Amino acid sequence: MKLFTAIGAALLLALPNAAGAQLAGEPFIHDPSTIAYSDGKYYTFGTGSGGLVSEDGWTWHRGGERPGGGVAPDIIHIGERYYVVYAVGGGGMNGGHASNVKVMWTKSLDPKSPEFGYHDVGIVASSNGKEDQDAIDPAFLLAKGHLWLSYGTYFGYIRIVELNPKTGQRVAGNKPVDVAIDMEATDLMYRDGWYYLLGTHGTCCDGPNSSYNIRVGRSRSPLGPYVDNMGVPLLKGGGKLVIAGRGRDYGPGHFGLLDLGDGVEKFSMHYESDMDRGGRSVLAISPLLWKDGWPVAGENLAPGTYEIQSERSGGALELATDFVRIAFDFRRSFSSPAGAELKPIPNQTLAQDSTMWPSGPIAVDLGDYMIRPHQQWTITPVPEAGGAFGAPYYRIGIAGTDRVLAATAENTVVAQPAFTGAAEQLWRIDQLTDGTYRIMPRQPLHSTKPVVLVAIGASSPVLEPFNPAGDSGRWTFKKP
Amino acid sequence: MSIYLKFSGCLLAAALAAAPLAAIAEPPPTFTPATAGPKAPDPQGFLQRWLLLEPITKPNRSNTGFTGTYVRQALTTPYFPDQFGTVPRNGQTETVAGTPLTWHAVDTNLFDVKLFNFAQSLGKPTYGVIFWAVTVVDSPREMANVRLAVGSNSASMWWVNGKEAAGLFGDRRMVMDDVVSPPLTLHKGRNIVRGAVINGPGLSDFCVRFLDANGQPIRDITLTTR
Numbered sequence: 001m002k003l004f005t006a007i008g009a010a011l012l013l014a015l016p017n018a019a020g021a022q023l024a025g026e027p028f029i030h031d032p033s034t035i036a037y038s039d040g041k042y043y044t045f046g047t048g049s050g051g052l053v054s055e056d057g058w059t060w061h062r063g064g065e066r067p068g069g070g071v072a073p074d075i076i077h078i079g080e081r082y083y084v085v086y087a088v089g090g091g092g093m094n095g096g097h098a099s100n101v102k103v104m105w106t107k108s109l110d111p112k113s114p115e116f117g118y119h120d121v122g123i124v125a126s127s128n129g130k131e132d133q134d135a136i137d138p139a140f141l142l143a144k145g146h147l148w149l150s151y152g153t154y155f156g157y158i159r160i161v162e163l164n165p166k167t168g169q170r171v172a173g174n175k176p177v178d179v180a181i182d183m184e185a186t187d188l189m190y191r192d193g194w195y196y197l198l199g200t201h202g203t204c205c206d207g208p209n210s211s212y213n214i215r216v217g218r219s220r221s222p223l224g225p226y227v228d229n230m231g232v233p234l235l236k237g238g239g240k241l242v243i244a245g246r247g248r249d250y251g252p253g254h255f256g257l258l259d260l261g262d263g264v265e266k267f268s269m270h271y272e273s274d275m276d277r278g279g280r281s282v283l284a285i286s287p288l289l290w291k292d293g294w295p296v297a298g299e300n301l302a303p304g305t306y307e308i309q310s311e312r313s314g315g316a317l318e319l320a321t322d323f324v325r326i327a328f329d330f331r332r333s334f335s336s337p338a339g340a341e342l343k344p345i346p347n348q349t350l351a352q353d354s355t356m357w358p359s360g361p362i363a364v365d366l367g368d369y370m371i372r373p374h375q376q377w378t379i380t381p382v383p384e385a386g387g388a389f390g391a392p393y394y395r396i397g398i399a400g401t402d403r404v405l406a407a408t409a410e411n412t413v414v415a416q417p418a419f420t421g422a423a424e425q426l427w428r429i430d431q432l433t434d435g436t437y438r439i440m441p442r443q444p445l446h447s448t449k450p451v452v453l454v455a456i457g458a459s460s461p462v463l464e465p466f467n468p469a470g471d472s473g474r475w476t477f478k479k480p
Numbered sequence: 481m482s483i484y485l486k487f488s489g490c491l492l493a494a495a496l497a498a499a500p501l502a503a504i505a506e507p508p509p510t511f512t513p514a515t516a517g518p519k520a521p522d523p524q525g526f527l528q529r530w531l532l533l534e535p536i537t538k539p540n541r542s543n544t545g546f547t548g549t550y551v552r553q554a555l556t557t558p559y560f561p562d563q564f565g566t567v568p569r570n571g572q573t574e575t576v577a578g579t580p581l582t583w584h585a586v587d588t589n590l591f592d593v594k595l596f597n598f599a600q601s602l603g604k605p606t607y608g609v610i611f612w613a614v615t616v617v618d619s620p621r622e623m624a625n626v627r628l629a630v631g632s633n634s635a636s637m638w639w640v641n642g643k644e645a646a647g648l649f650g651d652r653r654m655v656m657d658d659v660v661s662p663p664l665t666l667h668k669g670r671n672i673v674r675g676a677v678i679n680g681p682g683l684s685d686f687c688v689r690f691l692d693a694n695g696q697p698i699r700d701i702t703l704t705t706r
């Protein structure tokens with residue numbers, strides 16, 4: 001892991017972020033913990049000392065302090081305390097399989113805070129080096145008042161123990177329970193009465209030859225039995241795929257839930273190899289979707305041209321301009337002379353549609369999608385403007401024009417004639433747990449009342465606080 | 481993370497100092513000597529009686545090199561006489577590259593056969609090895625359209641009655657029913673299942689069962705080692 005600090009950060013900062021799904025800054029880490037928020041910043045710790053810190057979840061820099069050494073920590077915030085768990089020993093050949101899982105706590109993760117300072121809780125789990133278990137890769141779950149800890153690797157069993165959420169110590173008399181094999185880097189979630197055990201299958205630590213991928217099983221009890229979608233027990237090697245490598249990113253592992261509230265869930269992980277960054281291991285954040293009770297990885301919106309469709313009404317976001325007919329004799333719909341040639345008819349062009357558009361700002365509304373240029377938006381990442389929680393800010397413009405969607409001070413939306421890069425022209429697009437998207441103008445991350453694009457009527461888009469209980473703030477992007 | 485599977489020289493592992501530990505306890509044994517009578521599969525159909533040969537040394541620092549070509553070559557190389565022929569006897573010794581290796585007839589109380597533990601319990605090498613396994617399946621009738629379902633860590637090859645039935649290549653984790661063979665026929669009476677598992681670093685084990693045409697485990701068979 002010394003290698004992680006060896007390459008010049010300046011060189012890496014200069015690398016292109018063409019994919020638009022990769023984090024900015026120097027997000028170099030292996031085995032990242034769950035991301036925790038403390039004192040206005042987001043922290044994650046990895047193997048080795050220290051970790052990464054970010055103010056927006058998009059740009060990450062080296063920062064934070066985690067004493068104790070060891071590998072693969074996790075963090076959980078309970079009350080006034082941030083509990084940090086990590087393992088010392090184990091993990092493999094030279095380290096053997098004898099290891100201790102240790103817990104400590106601090107009231108702040110910010111080393112500059114007067115509340116910062118770690119207090120050792122002690123060892124909460126161990127492997128003795130001979131048993132089929134390797135007590136590393138610990139992960140917390142607080143659910144229904146109980147604090148659970150999973151840990152282990154491919155070397156034998158994944159185990160769960162219970163800790164005291166008030167002290168971080170092992171509950172007296174608690175015995176470890178075997179819950180899985182052939183996994184490492186586990187994590188736990190609780191949702192709708194199900195406990196989810198996530199873990200990493202495949203090979204780590206071999207760059208683009210790493211086959212790491214994240215799998216999941218679920219159980220009604222935190223202690224199992226966990227089974228996958230086919231009913232295969234995780235104790236027999238089962239596990240439903242959550243995410244595998246894709247594009248330029250190889251080998252995802254070390255799941256960590258990042259619940260942003262309002263139905264927006266994301267997860268952190270590392271990719272074993274970011275091919276755009278010399279193949280180094282990097283932090284990544286991806287949307288988390290739920291389908292039929294199973295977590296699956298979502299995707300940041302891919303650049304392209306789309307209809308932006310309201311889940312509320314099915315209406316298409318569009319310039320409020322006069323409808324322009326496509327020249328057509330309606331009688332052709334029903335009949336043609338015998339033997340007539342059936343020639344293709346082109347779609348309406350931008351020039352045909354835009355003849356009467358005013359030169360200044362144009363109001364935006366929702367209408368039936370008619371495959372017209374004034375309804376087709378080109379979505380372009382603007383990574384140089386930053387981003388939030390794993391996604392860059394986007395420019396949303398009418399395809400083939402300079403016109404862009406912008407927020408107004410009156411919390412309406414309008415199409416301005418040109419892109420300036422101003423905050424009101426930058427959009428954050430978060431995929432929601434059902435696969436639809438939330439669209440919000442750039443605004444302070446911790447606004448007390450952030451606004452998003454909402455269809456307050458079948459045809460009327462405005463900016464209002466997001467209501468996760470309904471469809472008015474949900475949008476889908478359809479190929480035009 | 482666990483780096484033992486891949487890098488014997490990983491900087492991380494080398495940098496980690498083992499912490500003080502409580503008294504080390506031996507794990508409970510998962511093997512017992514095979515009994516004289518026939519043994520039924522477990523409730524899920526997994527075969528729990530095997531003749532296992534002490535590991536043949538075959539150094540591999542990583543499991544990522546277990547391509548189909550490499551594994552097929554490594555596991556079809558003749559290491560000892562009659563390698564694909566008769567069923568060995570419990571206690572029989574093979575000499576491989578000058579090293580005497582003994583067959584052990586064992587029953588396991590788990591669904592999988594933990595080869596790492598088998599080797600470890602005998603004080604034999606656990607990493608960079610090839611294990612040979614043989615069992616005899618006694619079928620009460622001819623069974624057509626059955627499939628051999630195998631999981632192994634790491635790569636492996638399997639033969640039923642001398643015919644190749646399954647190959648598990650690449651850096652494998654053991655997952656039940658990972659690779660399922662084409663339909664095959666179990667003869668009435670004696671059938672020989674033979675397998676070889678190759679492993680670099682890390683745990684090694686396998687699980688084997690037969691599935692019927694409906695994908696259900698076959699349980700009305702018995703296992704012997706003779």
